[in-house]
Amino acid sequence: MSENLTLVQAVRDGLHDGMAEDDDVLVMGEDVGQNGGVFRATEGLYEEFGDDRVIDTPLAESGIIGSAVGMAAYGLKPVPEIQFSGFMYPGFDQVVSHMSRLRTRSRGRFTLPMVLRAPMGGGIRAPEHHSESKEAFYAHEAGLKVAMPSTPYDAKGMLIASIRDPDPVVFLEPKKIYRAFREDVPDDPYEVELGDAAVRTEGEDVSVFTWGAMTQPTVEAAENLDRIDVEVVDLRSLSPIDFDTIIESFKKTGRAAIVHEAPNTGGLGAEITATIQEEALLYQEAPVERITGFDVPFPLAALEDYYLPEPARIAAGIEEAFDF
Amino acid sequence: MTETIHRAPDDTYRVLDENGELVDGAEVPDLTDDELVEMYRYMKLARRFDERAVSLQRQGRIGTYPPLSGQEGAQIASAMALADDDWIVPSYREHGASLVRGLPLKDTLLYWMGDERGNAIPAEENIFTVAVPIASQIPHATGMGWASQLKDESDTAFMCYFGDGATSEGDFHEGLNFAGVYDTPNVFFCNNNQWAISVPREQQTATDTLAQKAAAYGFEGVQVDGMDPLAVYQVAHDAIEKAKDPDEDEMRPTLIEAVQYRFGAHTTADDPSVYREESEVEAWKDKDPIPRLETFLVETDRLDDAAIESIEADIEDAVADAIEAAEETPRPDPASMFENVYAEMPQRLEQQLEYFQSIRDEYGDEALLED
């Protein structure tokens, strides 16, 4: 049995099933309880599982993440929500100094089966600090896994895989596509393996690597480019990254473009480009194109469309890689 | 030593009761009749602006907007207690306080329309830029007060606004602790509107009051009826005086907990019916600061129907003018997002700007916009 769900409903479904199958799983954060989350990602969970397992915390991200670390070390499986990824930073010390490396520091004595969820990214005309894409911060941090689904099916499957994972996962949800489209999502719990990319469109000419809310406009750009046979790879997992799939695709096409909404400098596009150089230099026919956000603070809503890569800019980059 | 500041943290200071009558033994603050009427006018203006802004959002003419209705008394009266050289360091809801301090309503609208120019505070106004990350402005206010002392100024106070939820953040603790340690000229003004989105004040902290938290930092914390503008004015005034010129055994900083209520939604993106009862809202509406002050002013012959009517006409125009000015402002130049990132644009950014302009030339702005 399956249901036709939006991405945010699929997240909710994944949380629900994760909680239903394991009593140690709990959800905590700001406004996740009675309010059901500001995006309704926890809707109905408070009513079903009660206030011991769906916890409205005080407004304090370090408290949320730090106490989740303590809970996880003591045997629970907390799934803290940070209301917007832009409000992670009061808790960033906990993420970087503890969540990522408790396993290492304690030589395996204390491990953290926890999932830190946060809506991220631009495109919904949100106020200041609500729209950034900072996935590279987390991917930069050894010991963390980083997931970013781009479809309802993946959202549920990756969330369940994350909850069951013995290591801490930062689960970033592109809120622009929270309600953009629906997809059949199985009722029963299932896993979409972390670290496994998905080829969204197969092609022979140019490989385009992307993730999150950029997947849709990239597929659209690829479809508009009649003369170029584009392969679109949705990475889904940003740590670990599925380099096997990336390299395999690149060896086939010899040309690549990378699309992310995060700023260009230090973005994951650089990591992918470098790995292509290391692993497949002799296959390379053109410089790797990066189509990204700019190296400026994410602008307020009136200009956000200009900041975000969209099909025209993406297509131009793909053509650049093809025509070189 | 003023009794408004030196009192038990749960001994809420009041001047007007809910019906606009003077509380037994209370004194009217030392304000001229004109200033009292001005206070009323500002509160009405803030309320009317708020109503219009919410409806503009509903019509898609501005973006997400955080209403202040119910909180006018706290905002207007506290800001009026400041001297020209003093500063406010606001959160995102202080449109009323900023209005008193000289921020044009048009700028407030531009900001919530997603136009960065709304964030550019006019150079002559002592208003710090809005802070959206909760409590993050509190250490800034402390730092500004501290800097003013290091620069040997002695007559500037720094009023920092934040909500009840903000008191749970680490920045609240760190900001107030520094203020105590360095004895900075700050007033920490907590707009306790009972809710942090859906989380009620009781779930935010196990203490009886927010005011009592000041004890941990070594300075005074007091509660004031935040829907009683005259009480707010007096307490803010006395705290500002103390910040500038404390008695020998006094500390400069004060934490003021202004007890009040958010009548509307947290923001226009929020639906409060999911988490609170309408009856609670109605009960708090009995304390509405505007009719309270109005009754007081009318009964003490400072205001009459004709004056109220003319104020209402006047604010209607002021709000309409602000909306018109904001809506007639040409859209921001897309290339402006590259400006003001650094004093001097680095080469790499210059290249990105060049590329951006070439894309615009080639495809046209229409192609870059979401439909």
Ligand SMILES: Cc1ncc(C[n+]2csc(CCOP(=O)(O)OP(=O)(O)O)c2C)c(N)n1
């Ligand atoms: C650091 C941080 N965490 C979360 C948020 C999201 N958020 C915006 S307003 C708000 C509630 C704030 O409550 P309070 O401090 O009482 O101020 P109020 O909005 O009631 O004026 C939350 C959780 C944020 N802006 N910043």
Ligand SMILES: [Mg+2]
């Ligand atoms: Mg509040």
